[in-house]
Amino acid sequence: MNxxxxxxxxxxxGAVFLVGAAVLVTSALRDQIVFFNSPTDVLAQHVAPGTRVRLGGLVEEGSVERGANSEVVFKVTDTAASVKVRxxxxxxxLFREGQGVVTEGVFSADEGTFLADSVLAKHDENYMPKEVADALKAQGVWQEGDPTPGAGTQTQ
Structure with missing residues (x-):
């Protein structure tokens, strides 16, 4: 061999090694390469308590309860299912009922509640995360051109 x-x-x-490494990383992160999961997805997947996930959707109307020491309990919905969040x-x-949110945390084993350690709300009047908009479109709730929360156009 010269x-x-x-x-x-x-x-x-080296190329074979890099391709193999990319395939392994992609397959290992296949379920985690999602910005967030909708309540329907989370309930269908039966997420184990203690598993860290991102949950996104709309804050359900009439579900926000404020407690002592800055504790807030509310429900996140995609109109098909709801998950209680603490x-x-x-x-x-910008957090309020009817608006898009993404929460990050774990499910509690004893309460059946999502224990969030961070809550992100939409950043302006017309913005909704693409995944929330797609989930609402699939449910038939999202109407193009209607600026009401949960039924407006998406601008980014």
Missing amino acids: RKQKRLTIIAA YVGILPD
């Missing part, structure tokens, strides 16, 4: 063939063999082996902390200024 010098040129050795160099090509090393380059080919959060302790200061909520974003």
Whole structure:
């Protein structure tokens, strides 16, 4: 084997190694490469307690209950299913009923409640995360051109 063939063999082996590593990483993260899961997805997947997930949807109307020590309990819905969320902390200024949110946390084994450690709210009047808009479109709730919460156009 001459010098040129050795160099090509090393380059080919490196390329095979990189492709193999990319395949392994992609397959390992297949279920985690999602910005968030809707309540319907989370309930269908039967997420194990303690598993860290992102839950997104709309804050259900009439579900926000404020407790002591900055505790807030509310429901996140995609109009087909709802998940009860418990959060302790200061909520974003734009948090309110009927608006899109993404929460991050774990499910409690004893309560059956999603224990959020962060809550993200939409950033302006017309924005809704693409995944929330797609889930609402699939449910038939999202109407193009209607600016009401949960039924408006998506601008990013």
